[in-house]
Amino acid sequence: MSSDTPTNRAQSLEPWFLELLACPACEHHFPLTLTENRDALLCKCGRYSYPIRDGIPVLLIDEATEIDSHARPEQVKS
């Protein structure tokens, strides 16, 4: 499988694609932010971080890392 290159992985994580994704824990569908290492997505709610495996974001609460269990979407100010 020579098609699994970093370039191909990056193509699946372009801004327009990230905008389509949403934190499954949030009712308000905040946009997700790619980390500097491009290995995880952070929800704007500040509560969850979602892993990216083989270039594919895993938007499952069971797979998410809870960053701040006290974060509440209602407290987020844009």
Ligand SMILES: [Zn+2]
């Ligand atoms: Zn969230």
